[in-house]
Amino acid sequence: MLYNLYKAQFILSLRNNLxxxxxxxxxxxxxxxxxxxxxxxIEQIIEEDLKLGxxxxxxxxxxxxxxxxxxxxHAKSIILNFGLGNSYNGKTNLRFDDTNPEKEDVEYVDSIxxxxxxxxxxxxxxxxxxxxxxxxxxxxxxKLIKDGFAYVDDQTGEEISASRGTPTRPGNxxxxxxxSVEDNLELFYRMKNGDLKDGEKVLRAKIDxxxxxxxxxxxVMYRIKHAHHHRTGDKWCIYPMYDFTHGQSDYIxxxxxxxxxxEFENHRPLYDWFLDHIYEKGRIRPRQIEFARLNLSYTVxxxxxxxxxxxxxxxxxxxxxxxxTISGLRRRGYTPESLKVFTEKVGIAKRENIIxxxxxEFSIREHLNKAAxxxxxxxxxxxxxxxxxxxxxxxxxxxVNNPEDETMGKREVPFxxxxxxxxxxxxxxxxxxxxxxxLGSEVRLRYAYFITCNEVIKDKDGNITELxxxxxxxxxxxxxxxxxxxxxxxxxxxxxxxxxxxxxxYDRLFNDEAPDSHKDKNFKEFINPDSLTIIENCKAEPxxxxxxxxxxxxxxxxxxxTLDKDSNKEKLIFNRTVTLRDSWKKQSK
Ligand code: ATP
Ligand code: MG
Numbered sequence: 001m002l003y004n005l006y007k008a009q010f011i012l013s014l015r016n017n018l019x020x021x022x023x024x025x026x027x028x029x030x031x032x033x034x035x036x037x038x039x040x041x042i043e044q045i046i047e048e049d050l051k052l053g054x055x056x057x058x059x060x061x062x063x064x065x066x067x068x069x070x071x072x073x074h075a076k077s078i079i080l081n082f083g084l085g086n087s088y089n090g091k092t093n094l095r096f097d098d099t100n101p102e103k104e105d106v107e108y109v110d111s112i113x114x115x116x117x118x119x120x121x122x123x124x125x126x127x128x129x130x131x132x133x134x135x136x137x138x139x140x141x142x143k144l145i146k147d148g149f150a151y152v153d154d155q156t157g158e159e160i161s162a163s164r165g166t167p168t169r170p171g172n173x174x175x176x177x178x179x180s181v182e183d184n185l186e187l188f189y190r191m192k193n194g195d196l197k198d199g200e201k202v203l204r205a206k207i208d209x210x211x212x213x214x215x216x217x218x219x220v221m222y223r224i225k226h227a228h229h230h231r232t233g234d235k236w237c238i239y240p241m242y243d244f245t246h247g248q249s250d251y252i253x254x255x256x257x258x259x260x261x262x263e264f265e266n267h268r269p270l271y272d273w274f275l276d277h278i279y280e281k282g283r284i285r286p287r288q289i290e291f292a293r294l295n296l297s298y299t300v301x302x303x304x305x306x307x308x309x310x311x312x313x314x315x316x317x318x319x320x321x322x323x324x325t326i327s328g329l330r331r332r333g334y335t336p337e338s339l340k341v342f343t344e345k346v347g348i349a350k351r352e353n354i355i356x357x358x359x360x361e362f363s364i365r366e367h368l369n370k371a372a373x374x375x376x377x378x379x380x381x382x383x384x385x386x387x388x389x390x391x392x393x394x395x396x397x398x399x400v401n402n403p404e405d406e407t408m409g410k411r412e413v414p415f416x417x418x419x420x421x422x423x424x425x426x427x428x429x430x431x432x433x434x435x436x437x438x439l440g441s442e443v444r445l446r447y448a449y450f451i452t453c454n455e456v457i458k459d460k461d462g463n464i465t466e467l468x469x470x471x472x473x474x475x476x477x478x479x480x481x482x483x484x485x486x487x488x489x490x491x492x493x494x495x496x497x498x499x500x501x502x503x504x505x506y507d508r509l510f511n512d513e514a515p516d517s518h519k520d521k522n523f524k525e526f527i528n529p530d531s532l533t534i535i536e537n538c539k540a541e542p543x544x545x546x547x548x549x550x551x552x553x554x555x556x557x558x559x560x561x562t563l564d565k566d567s568n569k570e571k572l573i574f575n576r577t578v579t580l581r582d583s584w585k586k587q588s589k
Contacts, residue, residue: 040348058090065097066108068303069318069325073294079343082121094123101229115326145184152187170210247271250286258286261293292349298508322509333562333577338364368560376491377555378539381420383466389417399447418495420539435488443488450475491556498539501572505533
């Protein structure tokens with residue numbers, strides 16, 4: 001039942017997204033000259049605050065927990081927070097929310113710094129760490145104890161959860177709730193000094209055990225963890241909880257607008273409660289604003305699940321090009337521009353929804369169409385000998401680097417008597433709709449000549465091994481000499497000039513729209529077994545030998561590709577970023 005509901009909601013949201021996409025495309029076309037943009041609800045709040053003089057400058061922040069690599073959802077949050085900082089001439093801080101020493105690691109810190117920089121953003125001043133504020137947080141905890149708003153609880157974790165009640169039933173007060181301030185201070189010092197074992201006691205805020213908001217039922221502020229921290233080392237054996245860290249860190253940094261995802265909406269009263277108890281007049285008081293997190297179809301997004309994929313070797317690492325991580329997308333060939341366009345198209349919503357992964361693919365395709373160098377690569381080669389082309393002769397034919405951008409210029413492609421074309425571009429016999437090469441018919445070789453197939457050579461099993469063709473020397477450059485028409489245009493590569501390259505064709509990692517929505521099944525059961533196909537010995541034109549890691553190309557008529565970092569001089573490896581939307585027929589008009 002729940003699942004069906006989820007499915008229905010899912011389909012509805014896919015449809016809405018598609019509708020929105022079409023509308024946006026129309027709108028972009030209509031509005032491009034007017035340059036008008038309607039404000040999202042967060043921009044409205046900011047403009048209002050600036051207008052009313054509540055703030056003279058806005059400060060936002062991006063607060064990742066360094067417990068995994070960032071994913072496309074984080075990219076949305078980065079683009080939103082830094083984007084607001086930029087567009088209102090404000091500032092954006094980068095702050096690591098590092099209060100969970102056991103799960104965190106410098107490897108993650110480094111990858112996050114790299115991802116934010118790669119997206120093209122600069123944080124204000126130094127990188128911040130919540131752990132830099134541990135001393136201040138400790139002082140505030142003492143203040144709360146002294147003011148009678150916090151107490152040390154001896155109950156176990158299970159006892160605390162059991163006594164918390166339910167949303168419709170009030171919780172029970174802890175038997176330790178009315179300890180004296182002196183006792184609480186003494187016990188809290190002992191917690192801090194390492195006299196107690198993990199889990200033996202916690203510090204809790206004294207709020208309201210019958211609040212309808214479960215987060216207000218005496219939430220835990222500090223727990224004991226004898227764990228080494230990647231920055232503070234062994235200095236602390238008590239660590240503050242997220243809720244007792246986040247708002248205070250915002251406050252310390254004078255963040256004006258603390259933007260987070262919807263699941264924190266219920267935490268907002270607590271965020272405000274803690275601020276109420278430490279706030280000093282005249283200082284900037286941060287405001288928490290929630291927006292809907294990004295969910296993508298055919299994807300899982302939580303860091304925990306992504307870590308499971310990495311640890312279980314379902315993928316080759318956090319930056320596997322099939323992963324929705326920023327590093328995976330980068331390796332796959334995505335560009336910062338395409339992620340920004342995608343984020344813009346998704347917009348900022350107040351209600352949860354699921355975005356069609358097709359919208360992400362659309363965004364990179366659009367960008368690469370404008371930005372990617374064209375080259376010719378034959379993925380599944382079939383040898384073609386042009387019998388009337390002189391043996392030993394070579395010539396260089398000019399080819400356009402990008403028909404969408406003249407400034408990218410031209411290059412020269414070598415042509416000779418033996419070339420490769422794609423196997424699938426030839427059929428001995430085919431109906432009239434097959435515009436590629438058939439026995440006895442003529443096609444254009446891109447930038448080269450018209451050729452006609454005269455003979456098919458097969459091995460003893462009947463497999464086609466070679467075609468014998470003739471060319472029309474008057475059709476040089478692919479132009480018709482006498483007005484006669486050929487419908488098909490094929491890409492090709494000169495055999496003796498070709499380099500062998502490896503191509504990695506990626507498909508979606510999951511073959512279910514919402515892999516983690518099934519109650520009775522683990523998301524890993526929906527992994528697509530065909531998400532990676534490796535093709536060796538593809539034939540590439542010589543121009544591609546210049547490729548450097550991260551360079552992007554359109555292999556004409558095939559797809560967009562980017563050079564993988566695993567490449568070396570002996571072997572170039574290309575990742576398929578995204579397939580082409582249009583067939584070449586349309587493009588070459
Ligand atoms: P996950 O739940 O995917 O593991 P997280 O929320 O635990 O991620 P954090 O490092 O705590 O990850 O997140 C840093 C910031 O990124 C937070 O402000 C969080 O709200 C935001 N964020 C995380 N996931 C998304 C998402 N899917 N869409 C938009 N923002 C996100
Ligand atoms: Mg989190």
